[in-house]
Amino acid sequence: MPVPPPQTPRSHAPRTSDLDRPDVLTLDDVLATDPGRHRVLTGDRPTGALHVGHLFGTLQTRVALQRHGVDTVVVVADYQVVTDRDDVGDLPTAVRDVVLDQLAAGLDPVATTFFVHSAVPALHQLMLPFLSLVSVAELDRNPTVKAEQAASGRTSSGLLLTYPVHQAADVLSVGGTLVPVGRDQLPHLELTRTVARRFNRRYGRTFDEPSALLSDAPLVLGTDGTKMSKSRGNAIELRADADTTAAALRGARTDSEHVVTYEPDRRPEVANLVLLGALASGRTPQDVAAEIGAAGAGSLKRFVTDALVEHLAPLRARRAELARDPSVVDEVLARGAERAAALAGATLADVRRAMRQTT
Incomplete structure (x- = not known):
């Protein structure tokens, strides 16, 4: 099981103004009450291999939730792959890889439910009544939609515009009470x-309003100092071998200063390597930077490579073992689809009754 992250750098901690909101919780808030009363809905688009940014940014939080008895539901959003691309590639393999990465990271399919979007039709039927509750203007000015559109570089499709409503259907269909999110x-x-x-106001009390589970996980950048992404060629994949990981880190961008310091705002590339080394070794970034110091960027890269390869070795061994039996993922997804379909079917029935669409 991955080690918990060390002390989070101040620049990535939740803002006080966020935490003052009653609908925004932290992991400590959840664990301090009754974790078993929550249901988390989270997920991934199967657009590429999961990488160390996913591990330290989201997967460790999922493992912690599972470990403390929080009912966790993970959607592999295959339908949303076409939101911003024409070619979906080998989608079945991408779905399988995403699930394998998460099982290898420590998620237990007995405690955590995995399902694929396309396996739960009732979820998507909820989109129609939900779309009637929001305006085009509200969707058009949604900052996350704008960010996704800018990242894709394409004209906005109807699916991209309604992406937040689709996510609402994801959450509400399974009765999610908590959704892990970043501030953005x-x-x-x-x-x-x-x-x-709005549904409750128009048709009667049907849904609880879910809360945000605000992540304080540090942001891990790619080897070029920008957002880690497979499409940018700057990611360190969880399933990669040690040599591939070492090669990626040897080519990681640094700067012209010789002494290693941890200054995320002024020296983001160097700070990112320090952070990676700290996360992999279970130390603070400040300690790692102080140890490397005048030894320079070359020593820093060697330290990060050794720490990360060692940290990922058990995960990669588990993944290789799981991948030898194709039926493992099939069974996980079949069991998850059965549960998700039952939850979404019950929700759809409640919606129809509330809207008086059934007798």
């Missing part, structure tokens, strides 16, 4: 809460 994703969840509130 809070507008997405706010729209989910708006959909639930």
Whole structure:
């Protein structure tokens, strides 16, 4: 099981103004009450291999939630792959790889439910009544939609425009009470809460408004100092071998200063390597920077490579073992689809009754 992350750098900690909101919780808030009363909905688009940014940014949080008895549901959003691309590639293999990465990272399919979007039709039927509850203007000015559109470099499709409503259907279909998000994703969840509130007002009490589980996980950048992404060629994949990991880190961008310091705002590339080394070794970034110091960027890269390869070795061994039996993922997804379909079917029945669409 991955070690918990060390002390989070101040620049990535949740803002006080965020934490003052009653609909925004931290992991400590959840664990301090009754973790078993929550249901988390989270997920991934199967657009490429999961990488160390996913591990330290989201997967460790999922493992912690599972370990403390929080009912966790993970959607592999295959339908949303076409949101911003024409070619979906080998989607079945991509779905399988995403699930394998998460199982290898420590998620237990007995405690955590995995399902694929396309396996739960009732979820998507909820989109129609939900779309009637929001305006085009609200969708058009959603900052997350704008960010996705800018990243894709394409004209906005109807699916991209309604992406937040689709996510509302994800959450509300399974009765999710908590949604792990970063600060930049809070507008997405706010729209989910708006959909639930407006449906309740129009048709009668049907949904609870989910809360945000605000992550304080540090942001891990790619080897070029920008957002880690497979499409940018700057990611360190969880399934990669040690030599591939070492090669990626040897080519990681640094700067012209010789002494290694941890200054995320002034020296983001160097700070990112320090952070990676700290996360992999279970230390603070400040300690790692102090140890490397005048030894320079070459020593820093060697330290990070050794720490990360050692940290990922058990995960990669588990993944290789799981991948030898194709039926493992098939069984996980079949069991998850059965549960998700039952939850979404019950929700759809409640919606129809509330809207008086059934006798």
